[in-house]
Amino acid sequence: MSIVIIRQDDKIELWKNALQEAAPDIKIYSYLESHPVDEIEVALVWKHPKGTLTKYPNLKYIACSGAGVDFIFEDDTTPQNLPITRVVDTMLASDMSEYVIAAIFSHLKRFYEYKVNQTKSLWKPEQYKRIRDYTIGILGLGALGTVLAKDLVHFGFKTQGWSNSRKEIPEVQAFAGQEELHEFLSSSEILVCLLPLTNETSGILNKQLFSQLPVGAFVINAARGGHLVDADLIEMLDNQHLSGATLDVFHQEPLSSDHPFWQHEKIHITPHYASVSDTSSVVPQIIENYRRMQQGRSLLNLVSTDKGY
Ligand code: NDP
Ligand code: OXD
Numbered sequence: 001m002s003i004v005i006i007r008q009d010d011k012i013e014l015w016k017n018a019l020q021e022a023a024p025d026i027k028i029y030s031y032l033e034s035h036p037v038d039e040i041e042v043a044l045v046w047k048h049p050k051g052t053l054t055k056y057p058n059l060k061y062i063a064c065s066g067a068g069v070d071f072i073f074e075d076d077t078t079p080q081n082l083p084i085t086r087v088v089d090t091m092l093a094s095d096m097s098e099y100v101i102a103a104i105f106s107h108l109k110r111f112y113e114y115k116v117n118q119t120k121s122l123w124k125p126e127q128y129k130r131i132r133d134y135t136i137g138i139l140g141l142g143a144l145g146t147v148l149a150k151d152l153v154h155f156g157f158k159t160q161g162w163s164n165s166r167k168e169i170p171e172v173q174a175f176a177g178q179e180e181l182h183e184f185l186s187s188s189e190i191l192v193c194l195l196p197l198t199n200e201t202s203g204i205l206n207k208q209l210f211s212q213l214p215v216g217a218f219v220i221n222a223a224r225g226g227h228l229v230d231a232d233l234i235e236m237l238d239n240q241h242l243s244g245a246t247l248d249v250f251h252q253e254p255l256s257s258d259h260p261f262w263q264h265e266k267i268h269i270t271p272h273y274a275s276v277s278d279t280s281s282v283v284p285q286i287i288e289n290y291r292r293m294q295q296g297r298s299l300l301n302l303v304s305t306d307k308g309y
Contacts, residue, residue: 001027001039001040001041001294002026002027002028002029002035002036002039002040002041002042003019003026003027003028003029003040003041003042003043003044003063003286003290004028004029004030004031004035004040004042004043004044004056005019005028005029005030005031005044005045006031006043006044006045006046006048006049006052006053007045007046007047007048007065008047008048008049009046009047011046012030012031012032013030014279015044015065015279015283016028016029016030018279018280018283019044019279019283019286019287022283022284022287023287023290026287026290027039031048031052037055037056037057038057038058039058040056040058040059041058041059041060041061041293042059042060042061042062042063042289042290042293043056043059043062043063044063044065044286045062045063045064045065045072046064046065046066046071046277047071048071048075050074050075050076050077051075051077053075053077053078053079054077054079059079059082060082060083060293061082061083061084061085061289061293061299062078062079062082062083062084062085063084063085063086063286063289064084064085064086064087064303065087065277065282065286066086066087066277067086067087067088067089067092067143067144067277068086068196068197068223068224068309069084069086069196069303069308069309070196070197070198070224070226070308070309072084072303073198073308083299083302083303084302084303084305085289085299085300085301085302085303086301086303087277087282087285087301088143088285088300088301089143089277089278089281089282089285090147090281091278091281091282092143092144092275092276092277092278092281092282093143093144093146093147093148093275094147095274095275095276095278096144096147096148096194096222096274096275097144097147097148097151099222099248099270099274099275100148100192100194100220100222100274101148101151101152101155103220103246103268104134104136104152104157104190104220106246106268107190107218107243107244107246108128108129108130108131108133108134109128109129110126110127110128112244112266112268113126114126116265131155131156131157132156132158133189134157134158134189134190135157135158135159135160135187135188135189135190136152136157136158136159136160136188136189136190136192137160137161137162137184137185137187137188137189137190137191137192138159138160138161138162138192138194139161139162139191139192139193139194139195139204139223140161140162140163140193140194140195140196140223141161141162141163141167141169141172141174142163142194142196142309144194144275145161145163145192145194146161146167146169148192148194149161149169149172150169150170150172153169153170153171153172158173159171159172159173160172160173160174160175160184160187160188161173161174161175161184162175162176162180162181162184163175163176164176164177181209181212182212185209185212185213186212186213186214187214188213188214188217189213189214189216189217189218190217190218190219190220191213191217191218191219191220192220192222193205193219193220193221193222193223193227193228194222194223195223195227196223196224196308196309197223197224197226197227198307198308198309199308201227202226202227203226203227203228203229204227205219205221205227205228205229205232205233206228206229206232207229207232207235207236210232210233210236210241210242211236211241213241213242215240215241216240216241216242216243217241217242217243218242218243218244218245218246219233219242219244219245219246220245220246220247221245221246221247221248221249222246222248222249222274222275223249224249225247225249225250225251225252225253226251227249228247228251230251230259230260230261233245233267234260234261234264237264237266237267242266243266244266244267244268245266245267245268246267246268246269246270247261247267247268247269247270248269248270248271248272248273248274249272249274250272253271253272254271255269255271285300285301288300289301
């Protein structure tokens, strides 16, 4: 019995070798090579071509090799009633935290404006801000948001977070549910989105939400492009309600070369690389789940198919 790796980037061999080295007794295939479809019990997927999961009649579960599983639910041919697992990993979480903290400090210390000024050979000191000047609001206090919140507290930031169910994290003000969203937003001077993309959160970063943030707020979206209404962000930056945005994720990736975000001085773009599943850290949990499945034990890091995350 075996695992098939299905992904469209150039990392299939990397994952295959890492899995094979960690578990020489398990047969690992790339979906691009000839493989016995009847023997496949686990599909390890990352943005698989839609429809490919239907080929495997004996699939026991789908393992996502990242944290976000939105692409699995977006494929309406995904076999129903199969368990889905995802990655919950300390390295993935600390990498995300480092990314967001880098973006926050770049904003506080005006690095983004200085980069623009540099292109104009412009020597222009800008008033900088301090850690104590800012309240950071995190949309989503899950595996990633919680680690970020703790790190921000450690730095001395006033930190607050919003989630479906109320969290208890020392020194983090916790908000929960739609009824507390406005209060949360009204004091979030830097807003970080670390929500999963679901029917409930799609398009959540829109004009109506931005207008509830304090004037001059800064937005960081490292979750999914589908959370953001692109035109609303541009409008709220151009009317000065927002002071800037750092974006790692986009509706279409790679971002098309004619997208207005590229030319916008207040938008800072990274290529969906805030935090990447590292095989050295993630492969052990993939193997652990495979063994659990073989032994009839419950799987780790199961996704709720009802909630979509
Ligand atoms: P989790 O599932 O662990 O956490 C999600 C959080 O969002 C939970 O706190 C959950 O609340 C909250 N949430 C979900 N839906 C709602 C809602 N409708 N209203 C309020 N709160 C809600 O996810 P992770 O932290 O592991 O990952 C978050 C996302 O980050 C991923 O889905 C992925 O899209 C993105 N990501 C991006 C990467 C990048 O490189 N840019 C890398 C890795 C992940 P509750 O706890 O109450 O359920
Ligand atoms: C993920 C990602 O969800 O890298 O893991 O975006």
